[in-house]
Amino acid sequence: MDLINRPRRLRRTDGIRRLNRETRLSPEALIYPIFVDETLSGTRPIESLPGQYHYGLDSVCRAVEECRAHGVKHCILFGLPAEKDSCGSSAWAERGVIQEAVRTVKASDPDFTVITDVCMCEYTNHGHCGILRGQEVDNDETLKHLAKIAVSHAQAGADMVAPSDMMDGHTAVLRRALDEAGFQQTAIMAYSAKYASAFYGPFRAAAGSAPSFGDRKGYQMDPHNRKEALRECALDEAEGADILMVKPALSYLDVIRECADTFTLPLCAYSVSGEYAMIKAAAAAGLVDERRIMCETAVSIFRAGADMLITYYAREIADAIRTGEIG
């Protein structure tokens, strides 16, 4: 055999393998979703997401402490309000569930990053992500309300707002509203490429946010489209987003790669509820090794080009990085 042309596979010692890794993971790049229920005191397990909990306002700090114990330093908050109406008014209430949760978390630990989901589906009695005109969501009317929601989150102390509504022009409207209200420092993580996905099922069960009629295909993206994701990202970049997002993650690794290669803004991937629930279910049935599947999927998302990851496994992935299973 010609020794000079022998292919190198770099399968050597563990140390050399680690040194040669092309993808590096860090607990700093993990964001943990926290569900806060205004009507709850204490915690309640979420049936559709085994291992996850709803937190009452009196116990949201417990979720933060658990994150910190695992080395996770960033969260994204989702709210379950006590009251819903047709225009989702509890979403921008000064003493609304998210506004209170942000104040509570920030008072307990100012250095813990708090991102807030800006959307209306958890707050409207019809479950759509905006204001309805007839059976359709009225894009421009919804934008006015989203701006109020974002400003109220910033007022409560959120570090970053994450509009997940998918209305056209939302990033520009939020940026202007935040700036005018004096929140130039509040960042925007735009859910740029958010697909109309069946993977959101367990989240909607957990957040009580399933649409009462129709679906979200009018405002979320068609899974057949890749170039459209690039157009959405380009718009969000031009409108002033600080971070772009692709969601879900696993079925859209090609989109993550393409967005990472095309844009210079940091890119977040959201490994959504269905991705987590599928691993949990397969593991509970004894079909897969949960820990290794969790690790491998997390690595694949970062390898595809994500700079950060929202995941219900954030705490366990941080542990796996620390033990050296990945990273």
Ligand code: PBG
């Ligand atoms: C709100 C929102 C959804 C998710 C995040 N923000 C649900 C949806 O669009 O129906 C899904 C997250 C997940 O599945 O983990 N619009």
